[in-house]
Amino acid sequence: MLVNLYNTEGKQSGQVDLPDHIFGIEPNEHAMHQAVVTYLAHQRQGTRKTKLRNEVSGGGKKPWRQKGRGTARSGSSRSPLWSGGGTVHGPKAFPYTLKITKKLKQLARKSALSMRISEDNFILVEDFKFNEIKTQQFAAVLKNLNLDTEKTLVLTPGVDNNVFLSGRNIDNVNLAPADKISTYDILIHKKILLFQGAIETIVNTFGN
Secondary structure (H helix, E strand, C coil): CEEEEECCCCCEEEEEECCHHHHCCCCCHHHHHHHHHHHHHHCCCCCCCCCCCCCCCCCCCCCCCCCCCCCCCCCCCCCCCCCCCCCCCCCCCCCCCCCCCHHHHHHHHHHHHHHHHHCCCEEEECCCCCCCCCHHHHHHHHHHCCCCCCCEEEEECCCCHHHHHHHCCCCCEEEEEHHHCCHHHHHHCCEEEEECCHHHHHHHHHCC
16 A cells, blocks of 8 residues: 655655555454453543442441430441441442453554544654654644644554654644554544655554
8 A cells, every 4th residue: 555755845856665464454344343442431530439348447337226315326437428428328348350362452553543544634754853842843844735724643663752842732733652542542543654764663563
């Protein structure tokens, strides 16, 4: 699959042949759905918990005698009716983790990338670096590529501090190493900006 290659000035500098088995497959909606559901489930801590009456401290002694006080009988100060008592039918801790196979996870990410390419929401750019941390320079690159108004995911071969720190404060722009992305990351962004050097990273990570 031939894809146009652009430089930081927004001009086409050539074409690159992307592997069809990663960037040109038929998107599998079921695989993408499973991957997104699993990702979102893992964002839930599931640690909300209230104590039952047998878990709160105190309450070992009967507050008062059974009869003769003219008040309701009570056997424990840890009753749900009392302040500081246990909770009835409260939430319990629950693990929301789900599991999908490695092959399904790879298929989902390849499907998401292929879908963005078919939608013409994919731009391949020559690798670039900054000599200093300068948000203005990064914003200029996005503007040259007509990405300054779109929600964009920038995929790099690795972590370049100058590039990452230059782009982290730009609205609607997120940067990530190409081997660390999830299907959710791809689908939540309308545009994908891929560094040329990140192609090999993607192929080595989930291209087999």
